[in-house]
Amino acid sequence: MTRLPKLVVFDLDYTLWPFWVDTHVDPPFHKGSDGAVRDRRGQTVRLYPEVRDVLERLQGLEVPVAAASRTGEIEGANQLLELFDLDRYFVHREIYPGSKVTHFERLQQKTGVVFSQMIFFDDEKRNILDVSKLGTEWSYLHSCPEWNESSNPKSGTGDICKGPSWALRSSPVDEPHLKHKTERKS
């Protein structure tokens, strides 16, 4: 039988969207009549294209999802989750600066899920290193700041999540920023 995580935790910047919310864009954000989300300067901001499908898939599997971000732009990050209509997927949001160990300890307190039954997606090694010490499964998403919709769609991988203990698979995705690697904890 396939084992599913009890909680899936996503970073925000360069995990759900291709920018740092505190430096690359200019909050506050708003949604135009055309449905596009824009920042204060009118710059359109987008999610990575697979994000909605991944979150829908997890919801369909009844796997709860949380956000863990160390951005200082707390209000802007929350605003984006709401404007992108992603807030309904996240049972908890831990968004504030500092080591993600704190974010995960709070998530464990709030959900009762032990670290070893969580899986964490992040693009920064420092976060992966911190959180992996707790015993959480993780998947490292390679940052791809230059990524855009014209990037080579054939260069990605088909699995979004494939760790030694988890066997959660998504519909195939073909974007380079979702390349990942997982390693068994020592």
Ligand SMILES: [Mg+2]
């Ligand atoms: Mg990030």
